[in-house]
Amino acid sequence: MSGVGDIVHLLFTANLWQATLAAAVLLLLPALGGVISERSGVVNIAMEGMMLTGAFFAVVADLAWHNPWLATLVAIVAGGLMATIHAVVSIQFRADQIVSGIAINIFAAGLTVFLVNRIYGLQDVGHVGPNELLPYVDIPALDQIPFFGQVVFDQNIVVYIALILLVATHIVLFRTRLGLRIRAVGEHPQAADTAGLNVYVIRYSAVIASGLLSGLSGAFLAIGISNTFVPNMTDGRGYIALAAMIFGKWTPFGAFIACLIFGLGQAVYDNNSIIHVSPYLLSMLPYVLTLIVLAGLVGRATPPAADGLPYVPGSE
Amino acid sequence: MPASVRRLTAGLGMPVGSVLFAFFIGALICAVTGANPIAAYAGLICGGLGIGCTQGENPALQISNTIVFFIPLVTTGVAVALPFRAGLFNIGAEGQLLAGSVACCAIGIKFADLPAPILLPMVLVGGMAAGALWAGIAGVLKATVGAHEVVTTIMLNYVAQWLVRFLIVGGPLELAPGTSKSHPIGAGAQLPTLLPADNSVIIFGLPASVFRVHTGLFIALVAAAVFAFLLWRTAFGYEIRAVGQSQKAARYAGVSVRRTIVLTMLIAGAFSGLAGAVQIAGVDHNLTDKFFNDTTGFDAIAVALLGLGSAVGIVLAALLFGALHTGGAIMQSDAGISSNLVLVLQALILFSIAANFVGAIRRGLPFGRRASPELPTELPPAAGLMTEAAVPPPEKT
Numbered sequence: 188m189s190g191v192g193d194i195v196h197l198l199f200t201a202n203l204w205q206a207t208l209a210a211a212v213l214l215l216l217p218a219l220g221g222v223i224s225e226r227s228g229v230v231n232i233a234m235e236g237m238m239l240t241g242a243f244f245a246v247v248a249d250l251a252w253h254n255p256w257l258a259t260l261v262a263i264v265a266g267g268l269m270a271t272i273h274a275v276v277s278i279q280f281r282a283d284q285i286v287s288g289i290a291i292n293i294f295a296a297g298l299t300v301f302l303v304n305r306i307y308g309l310q311d312v313g314h315v316g317p318n319e320l321l322p323y324v325d326i327p328a329l330d331q332i333p334f335f336g337q338v339v340f341d342q343n344i345v346v347y348i349a350l351i352l353l354v355a356t357h358i359v360l361f362r363t364r365l366g367l368r369i370r371a372v373g374e375h376p377q378a379a380d381t382a383g384l385n386v387y388v389i390r391y392s393a394v395i396a397s398g399l400l401s402g403l404s405g406a407f408l409a410i411g412i413s414n415t416f417v418p419n420m421t422d423g424r425g426y427i428a429l430a431a432m433i434f435g436k437w438t439p440f441g442a443f444i445a446c447l448i449f450g451l452g453q454a455v456y457d458n459n460s461i462i463h464v465s466p467y468l469l470s471m472l473p474y475v476l477t478l479i480v481l482a483g484l485v486g487r488a489t490p491p492a493a494d495g496l497p498y499v500p501g502s503e
Numbered sequence: 504m505p506a507s508v509r510r511l512t513a514g515l516g517m518p519v520g521s522v523l524f525a526f527f528i529g530a531l532i533c534a535v536t537g538a539n540p541i542a543a544y545a546g547l548i549c550g551g552l553g554i555g556c557t558q559g560e561n562p563a564l565q566i567s568n569t570i571v572f573f574i575p576l577v578t579t580g581v582a583v584a585l586p587f588r589a590g591l592f593n594i595g596a597e598g599q600l601l602a603g604s605v606a607c608c609a610i611g612i613k614f615a616d617l618p619a620p621i622l623l624p625m626v627l628v629g630g631m632a633a634g635a636l637w638a639g640i641a642g643v644l645k646a647t648v649g650a651h652e653v654v655t656t657i658m659l660n661y662v663a664q665w666l667v668r669f670l671i672v673g674g675p676l677e678l679a680p681g682t683s684k685s686h687p688i689g690a691g692a693q694l695p696t697l698l699p700a701d702n703s704v705i706i707f708g709l710p711a712s713v714f715r716v717h718t719g720l721f722i723a724l725v726a727a728a729v730f731a732f733l734l735w736r737t738a739f740g741y742e743i744r745a746v747g748q749s750q751k752a753a754r755y756a757g758v759s760v761r762r763t764i765v766l767t768m769l770i771a772g773a774f775s776g777l778a779g780a781v782q783i784a785g786v787d788h789n790l791t792d793k794f795f796n797d798t799t800g801f802d803a804i805a806v807a808l809l810g811l812g813s814a815v816g817i818v819l820a821a822l823l824f825g826a827l828h829t830g831g832a833i834m835q836s837d838a839g840i841s842s843n844l845v846l847v848l849q850a851l852i853l854f855s856i857a858a859n860f861v862g863a864i865r866r867g868l869p870f871g872r873r874a875s876p877e878l879p880t881e882l883p884p885a886a887g888l889m890t891e892a893a894v895p896p897p898e899k900t
Contacts, residue, residue, distance in 0.1 A: 232657070272854070280858035285592055285653050289804060290853035297846025298532075304841035305536040419796075426657055433654060467669035474658040474665075478640075481650035481658075490651070 201337040203454050208338060209412065211443070211450030212349040216404035217428035218435070218442040219356050220397030225437055226360060227393035228373035230495040232288035233273050234401045235425025236295030241266040241405025243299040246416040247306065249315045259321065259406040266402020267395050269295060274394040278387060281497035292425070300418045312416045321345055321411035345407040352400070357439040369393055373491035376498040386498045401425065430477035437490060449473040518809050518816070520861035522823065525851035529844060542838040547845075550833025551826025558837050563707035565829060567716040571786060573825035575600065577723040578778035579803035580810060580817040581730040582638075582771040586652075587812050588734060589767045590747040595641060595656025596775045597800025598663035599634040603776030605667060606633035607783040608676060608790045611688025622691035627722075627780050634776015635769045637663065642768025646761035652768070664795065671790050678789070685790040694718050694785035717785035724818070726774055731814035733770070743767055775800065802828075805849050808856045824849070 197203055217234035224231035241262035249258035273291050277284040303312055324347070326340040360366035368389055371379040376386045408424070409416055427449055434448075435441025452472045530540035548554050551569050553562025579596040586593040607630040614622055637659055644650040670676040676685040696717045698704075704711040734740040745753035746763045754760055778799065783790070802824050809823070810816030827849070831842030855861065 230653075232653070276854055276858045280860070280863060282854075282857035282859070285594070286804070286808065286853055286857035289594070289801065290850045290857065293801065293846050293853065294850030297843040297848075297850060300843035301532075301841045301847060302536065304843070305538060423661060426661065429654070430658060465669055465674070467665045467672065467674070470668075471662050471665045474661045478644075478655060478658050478662075481648070481655055482644055483648040483650070 197455070197458060201334050203451075203458060204338040205341065206454035206457060207447060207450045209342060209346060209450075210453040211446040212343075212346045213404055213408055213412070214424060214428045214431050214446040214449055215349050215353060215443055216407070217397070217401040217425050218431040218446055219352060219439055220400035221429055221432040222435075222437055222439055222442055223356065223360070223369070223393045223400075224397040225432065225494050226373045226491055227369045227390045228376060228491060228493040228496065228498070229274070229277060229390050229394050230284040230288065231273065231394065231397050232285060232426070232429055233269070233291035234397065234428050235421055235423065236288075236292035237266040237269045237398045237401035238405040238408070238425045238428075239292075239295045239299055239419070239421045240269045241402030242409035242420055243302070243405070243416050244402075245406035245409045246312060246315060247302075249319050249410050250313055253316070253319050255315075255319050255321050255410055258319075258410055259403065262406035262409075263399050263402040266398040266400070266405060268398070270395045270398020270401070271391075273398070274391045277497065278390050278394070281499065284495055284497075296419055299416070303416070303418070315410050315414045317414075319410070320414055321407065343407065343411050345403065345411055348403075353439055353443055360439065370491070372498075373493055376493050376496075380498075380500065386500075390498070401428075404428075427473045430473050433490075434477050434480050448476070514811065517856070517859065517861050518811060518820070521809065521852050521855035524855045524860055525848045528851050529848045532847060533840065533844070538840045539838065543834055543840045543844060546834030546838040546840070547827060547830035549830070549837070551828075551830030556833075558833075560833060561707060561709055564709060564713060565833070567714040568829040569822070569825045570716045570720060571825075572828040573821050574717075574719045574723045574785070575778040575782050575799045576802055576806050576821035576824055577818055578726045578781065579775050579800050580806035580821050581726055581814070582634075582774035582778070583803045583807035584810065584812040584817055585730060585734065585743070585771045585774070586767050587807060588747045589743045589763060590750070591645070591764065591767060592653050593638065593641075593656055593768070593771050594653055594804065595638060595659050595800070596771075596778075596803045597797065598656065598660035599637045599772045599775030600779035600782070600800050601660075601663040601667050601794060601797070602633040602637040602772075603630035603779030604783050604790060604794060605663075605670060605676075605779075606630050606776070607692070607780035608685050608688060611692035611783070612676065612686045615689025615692070617689065617691050619691040619693075622689060623694070623784065626688065626692045626784055627777060630776045630780025630783075631773040632776065634774070634779065635772040638768040638772025638775065639765065642765040642772075645768070646764045660800070667790060667794050671792070676790065683792040687789045688783065692784055693788055694722075694781065696785075715786055719781035719785035722777070722781055726777065727814040727818055730774070730817075739763075739766070775803075802849065805853055809852060 217238055221231050221234055244265035245258045245262035248261035249255055252258065269291055273287050276282045276287045307313065322344055323342065324344050330336040330340040332340070360369065368379070368384050371382070372384060372386050372389045380386050405421070408420065413420065431442045431445035431449060434445035435443065452469055456466050456469050526544070533540040533543050545555060549556040549560055550565055553560070553565035556562060579600055582596045582599065583593050607626040610629045611622065611626045614625065617625070641652045641655040641659060644655050645652045671685045672683050673680065678684050678686050694717050696715065697720065698706055698711045698714045698716070700712045702710040702712050706714065734743065742753065742758045742763050745756060745758050746760050750760050806817055806820040806824055809820035827845045831845040834840050834844065835842040
């Protein structure tokens with residue numbers, strides 16, 4: 188039954204929050220990438236494609252070498268290469284960054300399935316063995332904390348890495364000279380250039396960082412949460428990450444809170460048998476919430492000033 | 504060469520060059536992965552244009568299928584191109600198309616018994632209204648609080664996709680539990696096919712009813728003509744272009760930028776919604792799980808860009824993508840190469856247009872030196888793109 192009591196009961200189960208955190212991390216990694224890229228002034232709607240590419244190459248490498256760490260590395264590099272295309276096209280050639288992002292997503296969707304067909308024929312990709320997946324790690328002692336221990340300290344290794352990256356991204360962006368430079372380039376590239384910063388190098392690095400993070404997320408999806416590759420398996424998660432980035436007003440912790448909200452939606456979706464809300468209506472939630480934020484009902488969401496504008500040296 | 508001819512060839516150079524670039528890189532990708540590019544492209548040409556078929560495909564049927572894909576691509580292509588002219592990037596054609604399909608379906612089911620002269624206009628106008636509403640949300644948000652239309656239309660796309668799933672998987676429009684499709688629309692809501700739907704009539708060696716090409720073809724061509732007329736022959740079209748060139752200048756000239764933004768999005772949404780309604784009324788006659796993976800509205804972005812935002816260009820580009828879409832299936836069955844190569848080609852065309860690789864090759868690659876500032880940076884993204892695409896670089900004499 189869909190009683191309020193059932194929902195309350197569900198909200199007090201550690202399993203739900205454990206699943207929430209895992210689902211949130213899947214979105215957090217590309218969202219952090221988006222934050223870094225857009226803070227440097229390059230609009231990035233290509234996380235979906237970078238993530239999908241990472242997922243595909245993680246599975247290919249894991250099936251070939253039976254080593255999840257190597258596979259994850261391959262996925263990260265693959266995501267980074269996709270991002271490099273976006274960087275070259277949108278920074279070097281000053282293309283429209285949105286068109287380039289769409290092209291990346293279409294390219295990734297097409298190329299992965301094309302390559303599945305070339306490598307594995309028309310049958311399935313195959314499954315990665317249970318010992319070749321990214322492992323779940325219980326942190327000794329800490330996982331004994333009631334409730335909280337299971338939620339936070341009984342997770343996939345990628346969850347811990349992502350939480351460290353979250354803090355690191357925040358510190359780098361807001362507490363270091365590098366972060367100041369990234370933000371300067373995203374707010375006022377002309378001034379940054381005058382101050383002696385290399386706008387192109389900083390933007391390239393930021394965009395590639397977004398690809399590395401999205402690739403890691405793809406690996407987590409394909410050989411952490413799942414154990415195979417299916418076409419279009421990211422299923423819009425890169426776009427939800429984009430929504431999380433905006434929802435979080437282009438800050439790492441803001442994005443994380445958004446990811447937790449969207450992750451909770453996902454976890455409730457997976458527990459749908461208990462609460463009987465249409466899972467499809469529930470799936471709309473991240474998008475509707477982001478629209479509400481964009482409508483200015485929850486404060487203004489203002490992107491970096493030079494976000495989306497190609498930098499032309501010497502221009503006003 | 505006379506100036507008019509030179510302008511025409513210069514205008515064609517970029518899109519044709521982009522397509523050639525994409526096919527060249529696509530062939531490289533095939534060759535590197537051990538697929539035969541010649542077999543791949545032979546399959547595409549046979550499937551899309553009905554030329555040079557070796558496995559017994561019926562050329563007329565292939566062309567008919569290409570036109571079936573062509574129809575919604577033209578209408579949604581227009582829906583992307585019109586906001587481009589106002590400096591708006593409508594990524595939401597897909598969501599607007601789905602909204603139009605839903606409205607067409609809902610009306611066509613609810614009033615299934617009405618005769619065609621009443622019901623057919625109802626479903627088409629209903630689809631347009633739903634699409635306009637969907638795009639209007641993004642337009643109003645842009646005009647009032649400045650929310651970027653790219654982001655809002657992406658969000659609205661997903662809301663529409665999940666709405667379709669909700670409606671036909673266990674929802675109010677579902678035919679029967681577990682079917683994942685809606686009830687069919689009434690006979691009066693269906694657009695007639697161009698050829699008689701009669702199995703006893705044999706045309707081009709096949710029963711006439713297998714040719715799905717339908718009268719929506721004329722609706723699509725009229726939509727393209729209306730787009731061109733609106734843009735170039737009306738005061739509102741002038742306002743759209745003025746806003747696209749410079750919002751500041753448009754405001755000084757007395758144009759209401761907000762009103763133009765909202766109206767442009769409403770009209771664009773109506774075009775997309777019409778595409779969705781025509782698709783239901785002309786081809787599918789019900790909503791199915793096929794619509795979960797529909798990409799027409801995204802293909803439309805490539806159509807609008809490749810067509811340089813002009814009506815004739817959009818029609819030509821829609822023909823190309825319609826043919827690629829149909830050809831992909833034949834390439835997969837004949838040459839054993841995944842039809843997803845078509846997506847790769849589409850992405851390469853987008854890269855090439857967006858980065859203006861053709862222009863870059865003509866001017867010498869920009870690597871290694873800082874290119875001269877030639878793009879005014881205050882232009883909105885899409886407008887800058889369209890301006891550079893439409894205006895060939897000045898020739899040195």
